[in-house]
Amino acid sequence: MNQGVKVFFGIFMVFVYLGMAVLMAINFFDWSNTALWTFVRWLFAVIFGAYGLYRCYREIKGEHSYGMRQYDADDKYHYTTYGKSINNKVNDEDKE
DSSP states (O other), X not given: OOHHHHHHHHHHHHHHHHHHHHHHHTXXXXXXXXXXXXXXXXXXXXXXXXXXXXXXXXXXXXXXXXXXXXXXXXSOXXXXXXXXXXXXXXXXXXXX
């Protein structure tokens, strides 16, 4: 996948999660104002907000979650998916 698409999708998802946190906090969905539903609404707002900030941190660090990172001999990493590189070839260290 193109690096620009990954960055765009990552930033878009940060806005989605933080937006959901704000919508939950302002009761946009007009949930009942009983004590239980108010607690649930704020709980979801905190969870969405925390996860949105976590995704923002990972986006700034450049760590996308499209597979597992694997370091090569030059300490440069590339993304793999469960033992296979992006071009679907099995990595040498996984053969052993």
